[in-house]
Amino acid sequence: MNVFAVSPSVNAETAELDAVLERTVTAVKAAGALLRERHDVGARPGDLDEVVRAIHANDEAVLALIKQPLLTARPGSRWAEDELASGLLPAGEWWVVDTAEGNINHIHGMGEWGVTATLVRDNAPLLTVVHLPLTGDTYTAVQGGGALLNGESLRTSAKTDLRAALVGTGQAKPGEDEEALRRMGASVTAMLINALVVRVSVPATMQLIHVAAGHMDAFWQFSDVRSGLLPGALLVSEAGGTVTDTRGEPWTLASSDFLASAPGLHNRTVEVLSELG
Incomplete structure (x- = not known):
């Protein structure tokens, strides 16, 4: 999408x-x-x-x-x-x-x-x-x-089962809001339960290029630092992936968080992340 x-x-x-x-x-x-x-x-x-x-x-x-x-x-x-x-x-x-x-x-x-x-x-x-x-x-x-x-x-992954997925997240910058960091920690736990493997690393772009290339299946971040998200957002979208916020709404620079995924995993990934509140 x-x-x-x-x-x-x-x-x-x-x-x-x-x-x-x-x-x-x-x-x-x-x-x-x-x-x-x-x-x-x-x-x-x-x-x-x-x-x-x-x-x-x-x-x-x-x-x-x-x-x-x-x-x-x-x-x-x-x-x-x-x-x-x-x-x-x-x-x-x-x-x-x-x-x-x-x-x-x-x-x-x-x-x-x-x-x-x-x-x-x-x-x-x-x-x-x-x-x-x-x-x-x-x-x-x-x-x-x-x-x-x-x-x-490039083409995003064809996976449809989150249990087989390699997913990732990471810190956007030093000094992030504590609530966002706690939410990030909770999301890692949730994905460790629901996905196959979870990567936590920086920077965002280095994971998003892998989502665009189909090497990874999803990336999310509870942040809106535009320089870290814009390149990957366009690459993933143009590679056939889905780019939204973590609730599944269209992502824009006004969004407070971010999700890019293979299209077949998007709905399930949103379900898991949405449960965090």
Whole structure:
């Protein structure tokens, strides 16, 4: 179920968006190359101050490289400054970018990180690019044009039995509301009872690309951090998956939580999550 309606005006500008996508891929790959140069498998930050400094250093370095090329790729677009922000954006076109998605993994010498860029119009994603510098993989989607990995089509899982499902969730950011964290813990327990295996990891995008590719079957998060959800929302939707909130209502940037799943598992996943209240 594609929850993002494709209007005739969007269909009419497919070629234009494809050109923007090409420029976006170039910019995101360049940013990824820089982030790869900054990656140290031996990194072991020693305290919170060191962690914060390393995170900010990565963000600042990549931002200086990627911001202007993306704004130039789409004249008239604006930049969403706070990558941890939530909620609706003003009308118009905006770039929602995570300069180091999985930054906490990067600065600890681990491998689950990348760079993402999503162009949003009137709060609906038009196109997205997710690049993983360590593998060279690039995930792309344009609204109404399908989801791709390195140019090959993606398709979500065909599973229909939650008892056979690999599902996942994770923390959106440090300092989340305690109620949301308790709800997350309860949801993990509920899924451990009802699903086959549960992954709890960060960042969200690294799980959502697996849902889009059919390697995982569902991902949920009790958060509305837009930069962590928009890329995966478009990829999963364009790969034939279902994207809603945890109660099964259409997901938007105004939603307080998020669920992306294989279509055959969606109803049962909503049932389990809805029981949490």
